[in-house]
Amino acid sequence: MKSRMESTMKALVYKGPGKKPWERVPSPKIQHPTDVIVRVETTTICGTDLHILKGDVAAVQKGRILGHEGVGVVIEVGSAVAALAVGDKVIISCIKSCGRCSFCKQGLFGHCLGDEGASGIGWVFGHLIDGTQAEYVRVPYADNSLYKLPATVTNQQGVLLSDILPTGFEIGVQYGQTKPGDVVAVIGAGPVGLAVVMTAGLHGASKIISIDLDPHRLEEARKFGATDTVRSGEAGWKAKVMALTDGWGVDVAVEAVGLPATFEMAMQIVRPGGHVANVGVHGKPVELPLQDLWIRNITISMGLVNANTTPMLLKLVAEGKLQVDKFVSHHFKMDEMLAAYDTFARAAETRALKVIIDR
Numbered sequence: 001m002k003s004r005m006e007s008t009m010k011a012l013v014y015k016g017p018g019k020k021p022w023e024r025v026p027s028p029k030i031q032h033p034t035d036v037i038v039r040v041e042t043t044t045i046c047g048t049d050l051h052i053l054k055g056d057v058a059a060v061q062k063g064r065i066l067g068h069e070g071v072g073v074v075i076e077v078g079s080a081v082a083a084l085a086v087g088d089k090v091i092i093s094c095i096k097s098c099g100r101c102s103f104c105k106q107g108l109f110g111h112c113l114g115d116e117g118a119s120g121i122g123w124v125f126g127h128l129i130d131g132t133q134a135e136y137v138r139v140p141y142a143d144n145s146l147y148k149l150p151a152t153v154t155n156q157q158g159v160l161l162s163d164i165l166p167t168g169f170e171i172g173v174q175y176g177q178t179k180p181g182d183v184v185a186v187i188g189a190g191p192v193g194l195a196v197v198m199t200a201g202l203h204g205a206s207k208i209i210s211i212d213l214d215p216h217r218l219e220e221a222r223k224f225g226a227t228d229t230v231r232s233g234e235a236g237w238k239a240k241v242m243a244l245t246d247g248w249g250v251d252v253a254v255e256a257v258g259l260p261a262t263f264e265m266a267m268q269i270v271r272p273g274g275h276v277a278n279v280g281v282h283g284k285p286v287e288l289p290l291q292d293l294w295i296r297n298i299t300i301s302m303g304l305v306n307a308n309t310t311p312m313l314l315k316l317v318a319e320g321k322l323q324v325d326k327f328v329s330h331h332f333k334m335d336e337m338l339a340a341y342d343t344f345a346r347a348a349e350t351r352a353l354k355v356i357i358d359r
């Protein structure tokens with residue numbers, strides 16, 4: 001249980017809106033008996049990190065190490081850790097879970113009451129406690145918050161299971177109550193929308209329509225399993241979607257952008273009795289036209305990912321049933337962290353999807 005970690009390490013530190021040096025900071029230490037320390041081997045950047053850097057996520061304090069996705073090796077374990085040992089290769093889930101509270105027992109890990117950062121929110125890394133864009137990270141409730149990486153799954157594949165795959169599947173496909181034969185439309189073809197496209201087939205979608213403004217992303221969507229693509233922002237986009245159904249709209253409309261306009265688009269294309277599954281994180285109120293929706297028997301869902309489907313998704317990745325390497329557009333080394341951010345932030349020009357950052 002001895003660590004050979006140095007007393008300091010390099011990490012991406014949030015210093016307020018727009019300020020994020022890659023700098024030397026103290027290495028993490030075990031704080032609770034249920035903690036482990038992971039030597040991060042692979043991490044990546046999420047759209048949410050960009051939101052934080054704009055100052056949109058007020059709970060993130062200056063000095064916080066960002067990042068909530070990662071794969072690494074356990075180098076130190078707390079005295080109460082039972083299921084993990086030094087040397088284990090693990091996926092760090094974006095959601096921590098104490099495994100004991102009433103929400104965890106329901107599988108609602110997103111609302112874990114374990115007291116870490118703030119009680120009642122499972123997303124703590126790079127938000128309420130230091131995150132994974134660092135050489136080392138402390139993981140609370142490690143027995144339940146880490147997943148062992150099988151030898152057949154690469155670091156790159158594993159890191160895509162930290163957040164985007166479970167988010168797309170749980171909040172898009174499952175909450176949308178996708179059934180065999182359903183026509184599913186996914187608005188937004190970023191990494192999260194493409195994760196919905198990739199996993200909608202697991203519930204038997206007959207057609208998967210990807211909708212985005214960016215023609216390059218629509219081209220990508222085909223590789224992820226979209227049967228049809230529609231460019232929004234052009235007149236007639238709605239008619240094109242309707243023509244791909246029996247004329248009454250889609251069974252499941254997934255919003256994977258996070259804007260009032262795109263939520264409205266989802267409500268416009270859903271059929272009577274259908275589901276609108278909102279995945280996007282919204283920063284502004286959205287108008288809800290109940291006066292039109294009630295008589296169409298529409299169900300609307302939304303949520304923070306629980307990452308309770310990670311073990312199932314991991315099996316599919318291990319067996320090659322989900323080919324997640326397609327998400328990766330760029331590779332960087334950890335000491336190129338700022339270049340990785342720059343590439344990811346200019347996705348429309350650089351065609352970035354997921355940027356993989358290795359030690």
Ligand code: NAD
Binds near residue numbers: 046190212279280282
């Ligand atoms: P992204 O910014 O990479 O992708 C968004 C896509 O939406 C882009 O391809 C963009 O071209 C497209 N878009 C923008 N305006 C559009 C319009 N009017 N019509 C059609 N397409 C439009 O984002 P991402 O990383 O894929 O994440 C998507 C959303 O999911 C974000 O809001 C993110 O914060 C959210 N998210 C939610 C959870 C959760 O737990 N619910 C978890 C992770 C991410």
Ligand code: ZN
Binds near residue numbers: 099102103111
């Ligand atoms: Zn819990």
